[in-house]
Amino acid sequence: MIxxxxxxxxxxxxxxHETAPAKAWLMGAAGWFVPGLGHMLQGRWGRALLLxxxxxxxxxxxxxxxxxxxxxxxxxxxxPPMIGNLGTGLLxxxxxxxxxxxxxxxxRAALPTFEFGWTFxxxxxxxxxxxxxxxxxxxxxxxS
Amino acid sequence: xxxxxxxxxxxxxxAVVFGIVAKDSKREQFVYGLKVFAEFLVIGLVLGWIxxxxxx
Numbered sequence: 001m002i003x004x005x006x007x008x009x010x011x012x013x014x015x016x017h018e019t020a021p022a023k024a025w026l027m028g029a030a031g032w033f034v035p036g037l038g039h040m041l042q043g044r045w046g047r048a049l050l051l052x053x054x055x056x057x058x059x060x061x062x063x064x065x066x067x068x069x070x071x072x073x074x075x076x077x078x079x080p081p082m083i084g085n086l087g088t089g090l091l092x093x094x095x096x097x098x099x100x101x102x103x104x105x106x107x108r109a110a111l112p113t114f115e116f117g118w119t120f121x122x123x124x125x126x127x128x129x130x131x132x133x134x135x136x137x138x139x140x141x142x143x144s
Numbered sequence: 145x146x147x148x149x150x151x152x153x154x155x156x157x158x159a160v161v162f163g164i165v166a167k168d169s170k171r172e173q174f175v176y177g178l179k180v181f182a183e184f185l186v187i188g189l190v191l192g193w194i195x196x197x198x199x200x
Contacts, residue, residue: 051161053160054157054160057157058157065150112146113146113150116150120154123154123157127158127161130162130165131161134165144168
């Protein structure tokens with residue numbers, strides 16, 4: 001009978017010391033700030049167009065359908081959707097700065113697609129979190 | 145009809161991102177994206193019909 005002795009502790013240490021380069025964090029941050037930018041800066045034009053495009057289209061469709069963005073106003077129930085919305089980066093920050101798109105006015109709420117609208121706005125942010133992680137992984141060399 | 149279109153748009157956008165992020169080769173991405181798209185639509189329609197027959 002043959003026994004193979006493998007020193008797993010050394011292998012684990014090698015993995016635990018593996019750190020992502022600063023460039024990867026920068027690409028991730030760029031991807032969060034402007035959807036698609038993290039891939040664009042790495043010359044991944046196809047991915048930038050498809051991933052960034054999907055997020056932008058989702059966000060714009062959300063507004064078109066009458067959706068609104070969420071912000072924390074002391075109610076804990078508003079925190080999870082706000083975290084979702086925040087995923088779109090600049091697309092959330094600009095309306096927040098301008099004070100646009102956060103209120104449920106009666107006309108928009110009366111639209112049959114009103115609830116689809118804010119769902120699309122949240123999903124746009126969640127999809128951008130995935131896109132951001134993809135840009136990070138590519139820059140860190142974990143993905144081809 | 146409008147609801148179905150919205151559901152199709154949602155499935156399409158999510159499928160694009162899921163496909164690209166989850167798989168490596170272009171063929172795998174395309175196949176997985178199509179699978180996700182079909183799953184969203186089929187599950188949405190099935191759930192819609194189940195809810196339609198519920199009396200409350």
